[in-house]
Amino acid sequence: MYTWFYGFSEEPFHVNPDPRFLYLTETHRQALNSMTRGILDRNGFILILGELGSGKTTLIQHLLNTIDRKVKAVAIFRHQHTYEELLEDVLRELKVPSAPQNKVSLVRQLN
Known part of the structure; x- marks a missing residue:
């Protein structure tokens, strides 16, 4: 139409x-x-x-x-995240290997 x-x-x-x-x-x-x-x-x-x-x-x-x-x-298009899940998703999208960890270690990996 x-x-x-x-x-x-x-x-x-x-x-x-x-x-x-x-x-x-x-x-x-x-x-x-x-x-x-x-x-x-x-x-x-x-x-x-x-x-x-x-x-x-x-x-x-x-x-x-x-x-x-x-x-x-x-x-990241997922709407509901914990802070840790958001960091894990960002690291995954950037192809930075990471295992679920605490906030501090995830932020260090991101930086």
């Missing part, structure tokens, strides 16, 4: 976000700039909050696809 009515070449709405369909509003540009600055300035964890369907995942995927490959950045 959308493809014919709007003249799209393919279906724009999928279950999984597709960064090719990213539309940068001023708010999205500000969020993208803040995330990029936060990563390049090595500010640590960056949290993106927004309404369901507002483009958070698409924006994050766009950033990860366009940021310099030398920069190590990961996205």
Whole structure:
């Protein structure tokens, strides 16, 4: 329906976000700039909050696809974590071998 009515070449709405369909509003540009600055300035964890369907995942995927490959950045999409689980997930995404440990040793491995 959308493809014919709007003249799209393919279906724009999928279950999984597709960064090719990213539309940068001023708010999205500000969020993208803040995330990029936060990563390049090595500010640590960056949290993106927004309404369901507002483009958070698409924006994050766009950033990860366009940021310099030398920069190590990961996205964690699981919503509920203990602090230790979050650290373990980040280490796993960065491919840093770790066994479940206490907060202090996990933070040391991350640094």
